[in-house]
Amino acid sequence: MKLLVLGGTHHVGRAMVETALERGDEVTTLNRGLSRPPAPGVRALIADRTDAAAATAALAGREWDAVIDTWAWAPRVVRDSARLLDGRTGHYGYVSSRGVHRWPWPACADESAPLVDGDPGSDDSADYAAAKRGGELAVIDTYGEQALLARAGMVLGPYEDVGRVPWWLRRLEKGDRVLAPGPADAFVQYIDVRDMAAWMLQCAERGTGGTYTVTGRPGVVTIGQFLETALEVTGFDAELVWAAEDLLDREGVWLGMEFGLRFPHEPAPTGMHDADVHAVFAAGMTTRPLRDTLAATWAWLQAEGDPAPRPDAPSPDTWLDPAAERRVLDQL
Structure with a gap:
């Protein structure tokens, strides 16, 4: 695939880039270029995505088969990115969190458990749960069935920050x-970050959308x-x-x-x-020891x-x- 990773230098984003390269995907990243040099073989686009004009200029004239977005702060940034890439990718994968479910989480909950409120246009990053839910809504508003929402549980493995x-x-x-x-x-x-990355990339390749609780078996x-x-x-x-x-x-x-x-x-x-993970394993998730x-x-x-x-x-x-x-x- 031709893959765009928004971020790509920390924990989930870094694992996503490395897993995609191992698969043979053609990888582009968009970030500020402040944290780590790009991995060999990656086309690195430098821009602060919170600046809509800068992001537009960096992404101009380009198309991808799939986009992976790991943003965890103001939902408005996800909304702007999703709209900017509308019509230029066939799949938008968003790394969300089980935190979008209203607390206290019910025992053995699946994807249908009650959710917090979120505003896709919000600039508020203080409430993590609301920010992630706003990001979900922003992606759905633009991509609908082409959106993959990966509600991650506890993510462990290399690069954990x-x-x-x-x-x-x-x-x-x-x-x-x-x-x-x-x-x-x-x-x-828990879920190993590399297993989550591999699964999200498989979904992108197959065009699998929808909402999934992404963690290991209880x-x-x-x-x-x-x-x-x-x-x-x-x-x-x-x-x-x-x-x-x-x-x-x-x-x-x-x-x-x-x-x-x-x-x-x-x-x-x-x-x-004790999250119910039947859906994600039915969709091809595999986990390592x-x-x-x-x-x-x-x-x-x-x-x-x-x-x-x-x-x-x-x-x-x-x-x-x-x-x-x-x-x-x-x-x-």
Whole structure:
């Protein structure tokens, strides 16, 4: 395919570009050119897409088979891009989020769960859920059935800039006794960024539109398996010490919130890790083993170092203060 990726330098966008190149697609990116040099083989168009005139000039006279858009802020920017590319591509894939569903998420929810309100013309980026929903509406307004809305769950794997797995790998690297958020048999539901990229590109190639919850199957991986596998993959000499939710809550420790296992005053939120994913797997989704995800993440961290965190991501110190960890470990 001739593919345009709006963005293409961070986490999902970077994985999308690399996966497309591996497939043999002809890849063009549009971004400000400030973060990373373009990958070899990529045609890089430089423009700030929040500036409609600059984006128009950069994209002038070009057509693509498909567009992938990873924008996560003001929906108006998605609306402007969608309109600008109307008639110049046959498929528009938008990386959305399960966050567009109204909280609290019902257990075993599918794509039909209640949604937050969104305004496709809004310039407001403060409310992530509303911004993503506005972006969805903007794409649908222009592309209709040619639009693919990928409502991603927890996205892990190489290039993650939210600070979940990179934070954990760095903590495990320090060794010794490591506080872990119990219970160890609690399930986590996630998607490897490379699997999501491959699936979205397959949908683009086939002309598949529609709305999908994009995450792995529920009830497959526990947090215990996740962290034990991280130790096996890295070879770190650390001991996981599991703490119950009520102890972490009493001590004011946020550990577990990085994976959505608990929230303030809500130790066991429903709907986080049991999403109904029949639709996306029926549409061709495949997922790789946990070990592959963790090994690739660690290899990337070793090669490139810790990424700059997203501006909307929590501070690395949010999940666990070392003094708090020692205080809780002393009680166990």
